[in-house]
Amino acid sequence: MVEMVSNPMANEPNPTDIQTTKLYEAWGLTEHEYDLIVDELGRLPNYTETGLFSAMWSEHCSYKKSKPVLRTFWSKNERVLQGPGEGAGILDIGDNQAVVFKAESHNHPSAVEPYEGAATGVEGILRDIFSMGAQPIAVLDSLQFGDVTSKQTQRLIDGVVAGIAGYGNAIGIPTVGGAMNFDATYQHNPLVNVMAVGLLDQDLLHVGKAEGAGNVVLYVGATTGRDGIQGATFASAEFDSSEDQNRSAVQVGDPFMEKLVMDATIQAIQEYGDVIVGVQDMGAAGLVSSTAEMADKAGMGMILDLDQVPQREENMTPYELMLSESQERMILVVKKGHEDAVKQIFTDADLNAIVIGEVTDNKQYQLTFDGALVADVPVDFLTSAPKVELPQTEPARLVEATTAQYQPEVTDATAVLKQLLAQPTIASKAALYRHFDCSVRADTVIKPGGDAAVVRVRGTEKALAMTTDINSRYTYLNPYIGGQWAILEAAQNIVATGAEPIGITDCLNFGNPDDPEIYYELAQSVAGINEVAQVINTPVISGNVSLYNETDGTAIYPTPMVGMVGLHTSTDDITTIQAKQAGDVVYLVGELKAQFNGSEIQHMQTGSVSGDLFSINVDHAQAVQAKILEAAQSHYVNSIHDIAEGGLGVAASEILFGTPFGAELTLAAPIGNAFSEAPSMFIVTVAPAEQAVFEALMGDEATKLGEITENPTLKLVAQDQTINVSVSDVESMYKDSLWQQLQ
Template sequence: MRENVANPMVNEPTPADIQTTQLYEQWGLTPAEYDLIVEKLDRLPNYTETGLFSAMWSEHCSYKKSKPVLRTFWSKNERVLQGPGEGAGILDIGDDQAVVFKAESHNHPSAVEPYEGAATGVGGILRDIFSMGAQPIAVLDSLQFGDIQSKQTQRLVDGVVAGIAGYGNAIGIPTVGGAMNFDATYQHNPLVNVMAVGLLDQKHLHVGKAEGAGNSVLYVGATTGRDGIHGATFASVEFDSNEDQNRSAVQVGDPFMEKLVMDATIRAIREFGDSIIGVQDMGAAGLVSSTAEMADKAGMGMTLDLNQVPQREAHMTPYELMLSESQERMILIVKKGHEAQVQQVFNEADLNAVVIGEVVAGLDYQLRFNDEIVADVPVDFLTSAPKVNLPQVKPARLEQATTEQYQPDVSQPTQVLTQLLAQPTIASKASLYRHFDSSVRTDTVVKPGGDAAVIRVRGTQKALAMTTDINSRYTYLNPYIGGQWAMLEAAQNIIATGAEPIGITDCLNFGNPDDPEIYFELAQSVAGINEVAQKINTPVISGNVSLNNETDGTAIYPTPMVGMVGLHTQTDHITTIKAKSAQDAIYLVGQLQGQFNGSELQHMQIGAISGDLLPIDVDYAQGVQQKVLQAAQQQLVASSHDIAEGGLAVALSEVLFGTTFGATVNVDAPIEWVFAEAPTQFVVTVKPEQQADFEKLMSTDAVKLGDITNDGQFKLIATNGQIDAPVATLESVYKDSLCQQLQ
C-alpha cells in the first residue's frame, strides 16, 4: 500500500466525500473507472488525484474509445521520421530537412467562446510544431458552420475568423488555406479544425520524453492561471441546450507571448539541443498531461514541486495548478547541470524558466505542495486509461439506401450554374480570408483560393503544398466511400499544384462513440482513409479525434478532415488554377459520371441529401492522378484545377475567374452531368504546341473539351442543353454571395 497522501486543501472534498457523492462522475469518470483507481492505489484517491485521472482518462487525452480504430492506420514508409504519438508527425523531404505537421480540433471551446476557442486552437497546434524543434511556416483551417441565415452562425463565423486571424497574424505565421462549409448539421456544434506545418533540420529533431534520472523538469513560458481547467473533460462530452456551457473550460490566448515562447524554444533547441532531452507543449490537461506523458514514454517517474510553478492568480490549489490549460507554456527536460544556459535563453525574452521538478527512477508520479505530498500515483497507470471495446452497428439508413441516383432539374442550366456559385459552400470565401495574413514570412507562392497552398522552402528549389479537405455529406451517405473520397480530394488538390502527396494528418469529428451506429461510422471512414493512404503512399503520421459532437443527443454528420502535405522538388513545377492564354486547349481529365447523391446540386434543390454513393475505383483514380502529376512536372499544363463541389461547370467557371478570358467547350454528355460530382477529375489547360505531348501522356484518360477565348463569355454545349453567360456575371455572383448571406 502506498503512503497515505496528505491533503492540505481544507476546503476540498475529502476522499470519502468524493466516493460518497460520486463527484468523479461530474468530471467524466465512470464508477467502474473510479473503482479501478481505488483498487490500484489501495486507498481512496484525494481531490487532486481524482482530478488528474479524470483529465488523463478523458477521451480527449486518452483516446480510450477510439484507439482500437486508430491503431489500424498505416503510419510508416520510407519518409516517416516520426509517426503518431508525439506532438506532431515528421517526414523526410531530402537534404537532411523534414516537414512537420499536425491538425487539432477546438470544437467545443469555439462553440462557447468563438474568438478565444479558435485563437487558442491556433496557439496550441503551433506549440505542437515547435516543440519538435521545427519552425512553423503555415497555418490552415477547416471550418464547419450551421445555417448561414442564422444569427448564431453569423456570430460564430465572425468570432472564429477573427480568432484565427488575430492569433496567426500577431504571431507572424501565415494562414494560407483551408475549407469552410455550411450545413444545418453543425448548427449547435460548429467544427474548428486547425492544421500547422513546420520545417526542420533533422539534426534539431526533439521528442517529448523525460529520460535520465536526476534531469530537471523546466517550466517555460507564461504563468499559470485558472483558465481552461478541465478543458479536456469539457471537450469529451456532448452539449445540452438546457445547460449553460462551461466557459471556464475555455482558455485565453496571448499570441505575442506565444511568439516569444516559440522563438526562445527554437533558439534553445538549436543552441543547446544536446542539453535538452525532451520538449512538450502544455496542451489539453495542462501540466499533468505534458509531464506524465513525457515520463511514461521514457519509462521513468517524476516528482514536481508545485510551489515552484509560476502563478498569475493567488492561492491556487494543486488541483488547479495541474489541470489549468493556460496557454503559451512548455515543459523541457534538461540535463542536470545544464539548466542555467537554457534558462538564460528564456530569461532574455522576459519569460519564466523555472525548475519545478526532476525525473526519477521507477514509475512514481509524485506532487508536492507546501512540503506535503498531495498526489502519488503510478505514472504508467495514470497515462493508461482502461481499454474500451465498443460495438458497431450499421445504421438503418445505410441498410436501406440504394445507388439509384437523384435526378436533378436542369431545365435552365445557366440559372442552375448561377445558383450553385451562390451556395455558401461553393461561393468565394475571400471576403473572410482577407482577414488572414497569408504572405508574412514572404515564402507563400500560392495563397488562399488555390486548390492547395504552396510555401517555398527557402534556400532550395523545393516547395511544400498543403490542403485540408472534407465532405461530411458523402461520409454520412457512405462512411467508407466518404473516407476514400476525402483522401482522393486532398490528393487531387495537392497534385493540381504540381506537387507529389507525401503524407497526411487528420481530425476525426464524430458524435457519441457509445452509439454503435456512430462507432460504425468512425471505423468505416477510417478504413476508407486508410485504404487510399496505402495506395497513394501517404502515411497517416499525426492526427486528432474529436468525439461527442452532439447537442441534445443529435450528432453532427460524421466528419473526417484530411490535412495533406505534398512536395515540389522543383518550384518550376508549381501550377495554378487560372487560365493563362487565349487559344489554350481545355481538357477534362478523368471520367464524368452521373452521380448526384450527396452532391451540392441535390442539397440545393431539395434541401437534403439521400441515397448511396457509387463505388470508387481507387486504382483508376491513382493512375489518373499520377498522369496529371507527370504532366505538371513535365510542364505540359498551363493551368490545373480539380473538379469538386458543383462539378465540371463550376470548375470551368473558377478557371476563368480573375482573368479576362472566356471559354467555349463541348461536352459529350447530358447537361445535368456537368453538375455531377465524382472523385478524381481535373480541368487542365494546355498550350497549343504542347497538346500532342499532353495527349500522348494521357492516352484515353483525357478528352479535349474546347478552348480558352478572348470574348469573356462562358459557353458550354452538352447533348441536351447549354450554358451561356458572361464570365463577369458569374464571377460577381461567386464573389459577392457569401457576404450578402452573412449580413
C-alpha cells in the same frame, strides 16, 4: 521522505466524500474506472489525484474509445521520421530537412467562446510544431458552420475568423489555406479544425521524453491561471442546450507571449539540443498531461514541487495548478547541471524559466505542495486509460440506401450554374479569409483561393503544397466511401499544384462513440482513409479525434477532415488553376458520369442529401492523379483545377475568374452531367504546342472539351442545353453572394 496527505486542501471534498457523492462522475470517470483506481492505489484517491485521472482518462487525452480504430492507420514508409504519438508527425523531404505537421480540433471551446476558442486552437497547434524543434511556416483551417443566414452562425463566424486572424497574424505565421463549409448539421456544434506545418533540420529533432533520473524538469513560458481547468473533460462530453456551457474551460491566449515562447524554444534547441532531453507543450490537461506523458514514454517517474509553479492568481490549489490549460507554457527536461544555460535563453526573453521537479527512476508520479506529498500514483497507470471495446451497428439509413441516383432538375442550366456558384459552400470565401495574413514571412507562392496552398522552402528549390479537405455529406451517405473520397480530394488538390502527395494528418470529428452507429461511422471512415493512404503512399503521421460533437443527442454528420502535404522538388513545377492564354485547349481528365447523390446540386434543390454512393476504383483514381502530376512536372499544361463541389460547370467557371478570358466547350452528355461530382476529375488547359505530348500521356483519360477564348463568355454546349453566360456575371455571383448572405 515526504509524507502523503489524503486531503491537501481543507475546502476540498475528502476521499470518502468523493466516493460517497460520486463526484468523479461529473468529471467524466465511470464508476468502473473509479474502482480500478482505488484497487490500483490500494486506497481512495484524494481530490487532486481524482482530477488527474479524470483528465488523463478523458477521451480527449487518452483516446481510450477511438484507439482501437486509430491503431489500424498505416503510418510508416520510407519518408516517415516520426509517426503518431508525439506532438506532430515528421517526414523526410531530403537535404537533411523535414516537414513537421499536425491538425487539431477546437470545436467545443469555439462553440462557447468563438474568438478565444479559435485563437487558442491556432496557438496549441503551433506549440505542437515548435516543440519538435521545427519552425512553423504555415497555418490552415477547416471550418464547418450551420445556416449562414442565422444570427447565431454569423456570430460564430465573426468570432472564429477574428480569433484565427488575431492569433496567426500577431504571431507572424501565415494562414495560407483551408476550407469552409455550411450545413444545418453544424448549427449548434460548429467545427474548428486547425493544421500547422513547420520545417526542421533533422539533427534538431526533439520529442517529448523525460529520460535520465536526476534530470531537471524546467517550466518555461507564461504563468499559470485558472483558465481552461478541466478543458480536456469539457471536450469529451456532448452539449446540452438546457445547460449553460462551461466558459471557464476555455483558455485565453496571448499571441505576443507565444511568439516569445516559440522563438526562445527554437533557439534553446538549436543552441543546447544536446542537453535538452525532451520538449513538450502544455496542451490538453495542462501540466499533468505534458509531464506524465514524458515520464511514461521514457519508462521513468517524476516528482514535481508545485510551490515552484509560477502563478498569476492567488491561492491556487494543486488540482487547479495541474489541470489549468493556461496557454504559452512548455516543459523541457534538461540534463542536470545544464539548466542554468537553458534557463538564460528564456529569462533573456522576459519569460519564466523555473525548475519545478526532476525525473526519478521509481516510475511514480508524485506532487508536493506546501511541503506535503499531495499525489502519488504510478505513471504508467495514470497514462493508460482502461481499454474500451465499443460495439458497431450499421445505421439503418445505410442498410436501406441504394445507388439509384438523384436526378437534378435542370430546365435552365445557366440559372442552375449561377445558383450553385452562390451556394455558401461553393461561393468565394475571400470576404472572410482576407482577414488572414497569408504572406507574412514572404514565402507563400499560392495563396488562399487555389486548389492547395504552396509555400517556398527558403534557401532551396523546393516548396510544400498543403490543403485541408472534407465532405461530410458523402461520409454521411457512406462512411467508407466518404473516407476514401476525403483523402482522394486532398490528393487531387495537391497534384493540381504540381506537387507529389507525401503524407496526411487528420481531425476525426464524430458524435458520441457510445452510440454503436456513430462508432460504426468512425471505424468505416478510418478504413476508407487508410485504404487510400496506402495506395497513394501518404502515411497517416499525426492527427486528432474529436468526439461527442452533438447537441441534445443529435450528432453532426461524420466529418473526417484530411490535411495533406505535398512536395515540390522544384518551384518551376508549380501550377495554378487560372487559364493562361487564349487558344489553349481545354480537357476533362477523369471519368464524368451521372453521380448526384450527396452532391451540391442535390442539397441545393432538396435541402438534404440521400442515397448511396458509387464505389470508387481507387487504383484507377490514383492512376489518373499520377498522370496529372506527370503532366504538371513535365510542363505539358498551363493550368490544372480539380473538379469538386458543383462539378464541371463550376470548375470551368472558376478557371476563368480573375482572367480576361472565356471558354467555348462541348460536352457529349446531357447538361445535368456538368453538375455531377466524382473523385479524381480535373479540368486542364494545354498550349497547342504541347497538345500531342499531353494526349499521348493521358490516353483515354483525357477528353477534349474546347478552348480558351478572348471573348469573356463561358459557353458550354451539351446534348440537350447550352450554358452561355458572361464570365463577369457568374464571377460577381461567386464573389459577392456569401458576403451578401452574411449581412
